[in-house]
Amino acid sequence: MFPTNSGGRALPGLFFNAREDLGRIEPHKRHFPAPVEDALFALLTAPWEDVTGYSGLDWRPFRVPWVHTLSDDLFTRRPTPPDADTLSWEPDFYQNDEGETVEVERPTRLPLTDAAVSQTEYLDDTAWSEVMAARRSAVFARPIEHFIVRAFASDGIDEFLAHITAIEAALGMPGDHDPKSRPKITGQRRQGATARVAWRLSALLNDPSAGERYLELFKERSDFLHGQAMKDISSQVRLDARRLARRCVCALVGAATSSPPPESQDVFLDELLQRGSAQPKV
Template sequence: MTVSPPPELVTAVAGVWSLPAQTELNMLTASAEFRTLIQYCIQHYDAMVAGQFSEFPFVRALRTLGAPCFFTPEQHYLVSDPLEAASLLHHELDKKKTTKIYLCPLDCAANIQPATFGHAEINMFTPQELRQLVNFAQLSRRYPHKTDDIDRLTCFTWLVVREEVNLEREIPARTYRFLRDGFKDDYGAITPYEHRYPKAVEDAIFALLLAPWESWREKINIEWRAFTIPWVYTVENDIFADQQALPGAETLTWDYQAFPDGHGKVIDREIPLELPLSHDDGLQPWLAQQQLDNIPLAIHNGLINEAARHHFVKAFLSQGIDEFLAHMIVIDACMGERRATSMQLKQRLAGVLGDLSVVEEMNALYNLRSEYVHGREMTTISHQHKNRARILARRMLAEIVAIADREEMSSRRAFLDAMQKKGGGLKSPA
């Protein structure tokens, strides 16, 4: 239930809403109406504190709320009702949590059906639904001159991840990272497993990549992926945050389709490029059979470490030799340990997969990796070897997740010992 704003706040907001169109920023912040509103907020809301680090995001919030002073007379459709704006401002100043929405276009996805897992969903949206997801009315006030590309964006399938986060107590810390995290001693330092996308998104991508896409894809000799994720758009759901503009549909991959117009002519129509799947109902049944809730347990027990998670996602986001090496590192990270021999690692992998033939497969893959890493002369890496590295890494992780809740898998040491024993006991087929 929405709590009505205090009458004094409504009056102060109405004062700012009375300022003329296209008021200059300096005139706005120096006006009696603005000073009255911000002083009221400082006195009555813990989130507001005095100083320019509060004023800048507060001005941004007023624009997002639709104050008339930010727009031209021709942009009157962007202006909001002051009572509605006061209600939202009251809510935003009082709230302690928000839900960030991460929109990830599945570029080149063909016929992936809607699916849900964890805090994520895969779906297509109508223009109205996508506008609602991105808070389009507020976004338009931030970027009034940007072309509305929603209709074209709805031609694509989306991975949507939701994350509930605690807000910082004060507005400046919400907005300026250095006020929240402080200054670093070494800005050139390397963070080994730094995320390219928000962690919640990479967690969802990790789970999604456990699916056997290489088995569902057509023309696997060209590409095992069924989609790419070229960017992630974050809907902040916080009027004080620095909400970025929504990327346009031109950033995604388009193709042309020729069709007759009924009058004897052929017309080219722009459509999204697709990486076709061999069937269109594989993901949701696969998700229903998996124990993806075991992923946190496998991580907690050390069966899947940070290096494995990082490089599994990195392989998907990379191309060429970087993809191949990343998949190999995934296997090393899960099966290896200090002072473990190469044969022990291969036996453990054979134990996880219940297949002794992977030892020979790993021999071939290790030889390719060694040739590259040590600068030896080498030819191209075939698509079979590239795909085998992906398949072995994926199958290994999926199997670890499936058995993570067994009592004997309660520690990394117990897991490695059990898999090596199992792998060492496998017999070659007669």
């Protein structure tokens, strides 16, 4: 929504409200402009961690070094497009017609395996429509997209934490943390919030091992946050966190676009809890 006066559109820095709390924290502030995050969220449903040629180093097949936004507002000063030289370049060489080796620089390429085509060919207009429809459903009322995109945009421990938090945001409930009000699960010793998220994940993916793996990853997360002595987080653990978060999102998209769709988020999560707690242990 544009400011109503032309001055505020041309020089917005002179028309801000000085009484605002400029140091406030927006809990789920976007990392990229909304259209970019929409596209990224859809792209991140693909199993990139299984088709990158260097998954031991990084599961991402692409980066977003900068975003250039254009506006059709005549009173807005148009920004200068970033220079291509700001992208990543690397040395390369080729042989010319005379057989001589010529050294050059080329844009850095992030290689994919041969399986990338078959694993990502579903990314079309139909998939885009399904993801957008799912995000409007009750199942996606939580900040799931925020943490998935945050994991993509982060590195190191912050990436790992964002993936685990994406699963918590998707499948956790406030009542899970209240032993007095949450219903007891018959025949189960573990009754805490973490176990309940693990049960829901197992049911959502129809895979008891997924819930067990989530518990292991969550322990790594807790050891870090609570200052426990811990070793380096291995590349396999990093990939497992990304894989579980992606599988969770894809299953939620499927559930949200099913017929009939879940009537409410609470009912949906309660049903997952009951199914997951009844599954056999791996």
